Amino acid sequence: MRVVKWIGRSAVLAIALTVAGCVAQYNLHGYTPSDEDLAGIVVGVDTRDSVEELVGPPSTAGVARSDAYYYVSKNVRHYGIRPPQTVDRQIVAIRFDQAGVVSNIERYTLDDGRVVTLSRRVTGSNVNDTPFLKQLFGNIGGLDLSQAFQ
Template sequence: MRAGKWIGRATCLAAVIAVAGCVAQYRLHGYTPSDEDLAAITVGVDTRDTVAEVIGTPATSGVMRNDAYYYVSKNVRSYGMKQPETIDRQIVAIRFDEAGVVTNIERYTLHDGRVVPLSRRVTGSNVDDVPFLTKLFGNVGGLDFGQALGN
């Protein structure tokens, strides 16, 4: 009788552990200021410094130009063995003019479907129609490989 009771408890414990492994887990990454915090910023009056004092320094600022602060956060749900899923993404963009005064405050969410380029990795095409060996040996001792070949 004792073995049956022990097997029943072990089975119950295994079932509890199996069910606990299927509980969704949520992870919040980043920071976006609340609407109350953003209400403390006055468009046309506040500057980069006052924005940093009121809501903190952003994780990212303008990429090509220093014309905006970007505050980014996302909430990711992991459920069992499934691929993690982003269930919420928020981007707050605070834009500045040339003098560093706030011109606009925008909030984007995952559902807006708008893409904000936070980083650009574009290399310009400065490849001329120059042969490979000319480029390779062009700077070695002032040697013009094209002249050496008679071109």
């Protein structure tokens, strides 16, 4: 009789764990200011410094063009063994004129389907069809120790 109870409890526990493993989990990444925070920014009056003071530094500070601040956030759903799915993405673009004064505030969502270029810099390739090992070991013979110790 004890074995039957143990098997029954084990089955109930296994079912409960299986159902719990299939619950969707959501992860929010990044930060976008709320509409209330953005209402405090006055177009034509506020500057980069005042925007950072009101809503914080931009998400893309390292790669942002000088004419805009971008705040980016996304919500990703993880469900069981399925691949993660982005269910919400928001981008707030605060654009500045030549003098550094706010000229426009825009909000894009996943539904807009717009591509926002965060950086237009293009890095040129210095590789000229040179094999990888030659690139890796090419400078070994070019060392001049007399210059290294001066």
